[in-house]
Amino acid sequence: MEKKSLSERDICTKFITPALEKAGWNKLTQFLEEVSFTDGKIYVRGKMTARGERKRADYILYYKPNIPIAIIEAKDNKHSVRAGMQQALNYARILDIPCVFSSNGDGFLFHDRTATDAQIEEELGLHNFPTPQQLWEKYKKYKGITTPDAEKIAAQPYYADGSGRNPRYYQQIAVNRTVEAIANGQNRILLVMATGTGKTYTAFQIIHRLWKSGAKKRILFLADRNALIDQTRRGDFKHFRDKMTVVKHRQIDKSYEIYLALYQGLSGSDDAANVYKQFSPDFFDLIVIDECHRGSANEDSAWREILSYFKNATHVGLTATPKETEETSNSEYFGEPVYTYTLKQGIDDGFLAPYQVVRVALNVDAEGWRPEQGKTDKAGNLVEDRVYNRSDYDRKLAIDERTDTVAQKVTEFLKGYDRFAKTIIFCVDIDHAERMRSAMARHNADLVAENYKYVMQITGDNDEGKRELDNFIAPEERYPVVATTSELMTTGVDAQTCKVIVLDANINSMTKFKQIIGRGTRINEEYGKRYFTILDFRNATDLFADTAFDGDPIRIKPVSEEEDLSGIVEEDANNTEPIIDEVSGEEIDLTPQAPVIRYPTLPSSGDTLQEPRQKVYVNGVDVSVLVSRELYFDNQGKPITTSLKDHTKGIIQGKFASLDDFLNRWNSTERKDAIVAELLEQGVMVEALYEAVDKEVDLFDLICHVAYDQPPLSRKERANNVKKRNYFTKYGPQSRKVLEALLDKYADEGITNIESMDVLKVKPLTDFGSPVEIIKGFGTKSDYLKAIKELEQELYKLA
Known part of the structure; x- marks a missing residue:
């Protein structure tokens, strides 16, 4: 058969695959064909969603199952041998692969990403493809692997449980780069991966490979919330079985190899409570710190003492939101990230859910509110005369009608969307979350009457609500549907089916904003979760336009401690991220404080000691929605500022x-x-x-x-114009009726439906016979398709 008449797939089967096998590549274990490595971006159209195309490599070659070392882009023989190179190079950059090939079946063009001279590209004959060992040497050079010990660690396979689950491409890169960095002697490593991209699974594979290879024998996984430890133990880490323990008691069994622990469980205010000191400083070889942007990020925090105590171990930090402020720097401690996978990348690849934003402006937010003369609060006290604005509401001043209007608007949205869509309402504080629960219950009295757990307050101080957290997270559990919260659900909540996030809190911290948005980014196809909606009452989504939202973190902490500190700007009080004690619901102070002695100030004659002003509660205020509009985002995830x-x-x-x-x-x-x-x-x-x-x-x-x-022109106008032109006279009576029915179908549903052969299987087309009988009326299938093409040309004739 003439080579140029062969399809791309035929070229692969007849020429490229045999060339690989001749060079010593095992088809069963060392190369995969037509490898889709993304899921295809999800596009939201109203309430409908559609998947974009997956990125697909024609061949990926592996030295070991976890080490992709080469990629081949194939073209048919009508193209040159070079035609696929640019696409292959793009995929190689994404997949972190050093050896890149293009082929049309005549030979190969080889691009060597490890080369820096004229040998960066060369043509190879069809029977001169490199062997696995030759490309492995290139890979080792690319990764800086220079010793037999480092090679042994880098080549250690992933854990496979027989389920067929393999790391996604970005997880594979994160694991490989971390393991290779450790094999090359690096002891402080930072991984930045967006919420919902599987940081715990990635951590498990890193630990498993290092543990199995013997590079690390005793490992500590550190987190700052019970929920994170429990999810980890019951989830991916369960494969460690009897080699793993959770540190819960003051007396520690040192016979285990994998330890999971809370910071709070290891440290305390005195030496007796500092359980970590029961271990020798060199007990652990590896410490993995989950959510490392939190407590341990501050160098003067009590929790940093734990890391300092085990300073000889390798420390791997995991976070979706690295912290870079004047006072705190993840990069200072861990170094620059070995790999970053952002929310935007996750959405573009189709692994994370895209979002819609509905901005709601209330009159008292946009215009401010000034109490009329003599206005008293609910306790009968005069309200201070000044203009109150969005930053005051629910922190200093609580307006009943504002809370009620927000609840009413959220309820309206759910009634038009899905009243059982899992929804998180983020409030200013616990008091606000409590009042919002009541307001939501009033506006959803019918469903609350069926089950009072329809709306629940889930905050640190509310035991009943905290007990329902697992049910809110579980996809199969219907209740609770709506959760009102302040801080407790910002992190560590794997809410796969959360479809609505309501922002009614002032969010000035980019870290906190990213964590909150991360509650909605998981996809669960089984339960119909492909995207989520953000209802924003506080303009918090302005942060999407901030370059820091999806860019690399820029270190802003001064390098030298001797630098002049007068220029340091103190962070806004709202720009902190409190750690909430899961029992008391109160904020944990992580910074050791010197004792502060306060001397009482005696009042002068006639003065009284002033108590700190409490939150003011008012009602009888006119609150209304000024405007509610959907915010659109461009292909780069940035808000569209033009029309x-x-x-x-x-x-x-x-x-x-x-x-x-x-x-x-x-x-x-x-x-x-x-x-x-x-x-x-x-x-x-x-x-x-x-x-x-x-x-x-x-x-x-x-x-x-x-x-x-x-x-x-409307579709109906176009269809009628065709009918007026007596275009159908050249067809027989039956075929004319079919074409007229297709025109009506077009007028109702659009062009893409009549292009599909499936249209012949639905009413009214089925009235004219089976698809085969209808096509026979035109002659052959080719004649039918020609008639459809001519019909389209008639439809789109321009005046």
Whole structure:
């Protein structure tokens, strides 16, 4: 058979695969074909979702199952041997692979990412593909692996439980880079991975490989919340079985190899409570610190003492939100991250759920509120005369009607969406969460009457609520549906089915904002969770526009302690992230404090000692919603600041320079849904535009109108224009009826439905016979498809 007539897959089967096998690559264990390494970005269209295309490599070659060392991009023989190189290089960069090949079946173009000279690219004959050992040597050079001991550690396989679960590509990179860094002698390592991307599973694979290889014999996993320890022990770490223990008692059994512990369980205010000192300083070889941006990030914190005590161990920090402030620096302690996988990358790859944002502006927030003369609070005291604003509400001043309006708006949204969508309402403090629970219960009295757990306050001080936390998290549990909280649910809550996040708290900390958004980013297809909605009452989502939201953390702590401290700006009081004691619900102070002696100030004659002003509670205030609008985001995840129409116009004109360019592409494309998919990939929000145009037009008219200012025709108008032209006279009676039915179908549902053969299996087309009988009326299948193509051309004839 002529080589140029073969498909790309045939080229792989007949030429590339045999060349690999001849070079010594085992097809069963050392290379995979057509490897999809992303899930495909999820696009939200109103309440509907669609998956974009997965990224797929034609071949990935492995030295060991956990070590990808080469990638091959194949093309058919109509292309040159070089044609696939740019795509292969892009995939190699994403996958952290050093050896890159392109082939069309005649030979290979080899790009060596370890080379720095003219040998960076060379052509190889079809029968001169490198052996596994040759490419392994390239990989070792790429990773700086220079000793037999380092090679043994780096080559240690992953844990496999027989379920077929393998690390995703970014988890594989995170594990490999960490293990390789440790094999090369690095002792402080930072991994930054967005919430919902499997940090605990990644930690398990790191620990397992180092433990199995003998590089690390005794390991401590540190966290600061019971929920994190419990999830870890019952989840991925369960495979350690009897080699693992949770440190719970003051007397420690030192016969185990894997220890899970809370900071609070190891340390205390005196030596008797400092349980960690029962271990010798060199007891642990490896310490993995979960959520390392929290307590241990501060060098003067009590918890940092634990890390300092075990300073000879290798320390691996895990976080979604590395902390870089004037006082605290993760990078100062751990160094720069060996790998970063961001929320944006996770959404683009389809591993994390995208979000919609609805911004709600209340009159008292936008305009402020000033009490009228003589206004008293609910206790009968005069309210201080000044203008109160968003930063005051629920922290200094609580307005009953404001709380009620927020609850009413959230309820309205759920009634139009799904009243049993798991929802977290983030409040200013515990008191606010308590009042919000009551307001939500009033507005959802019907469902609360069925089960009082429909809405629950889940805060640190509320035992009943805390007992329901696991039920809120569990996908299979219906109740609680709505959780009101302040701090307790910001981290360590694996809420896979949380579909709505309500922000009614002032959030000035980027770390806290990222953690809160992370509560919604998990996907659970089984329970219909593909995206989540953020209802923002405090303009907190302005932080999406901050370059710090999805960029690399920039160290801002002064390098030298001798530097002038006068220029340091003290953090805003709201820019802290308190650690909440799970029993008392109170904030834990992690910084050792010197005793402070306070001398009483005696009042002068006629003065009285002033008590700190308490929160003021008022009612009888007119509160209303000024505006509620959906906030749109571009393809890079940034808020769109221009109008949606202008933003879309720019994207479409960037792809099709003129109306003629678009018409040529539209008429030459076999299936119009391919153009829809392309525009989605570019970030065009088709459904939102349909709502903006407010007319039953199809995509063709939508694009022509938005991008090229053409007056739009509705689908019905286009269908009627075709009928007026007596276009059907060349067909027999039965075929004319089929085409007229397809036109009506187009008028109702759009062009992509009539392009599908499945349309012949639904009413009213089934009235004309089976699909085979309908097609036979046109002649052959090719004749039927030609008739559909001509019908489309008639539909889109421009006046």
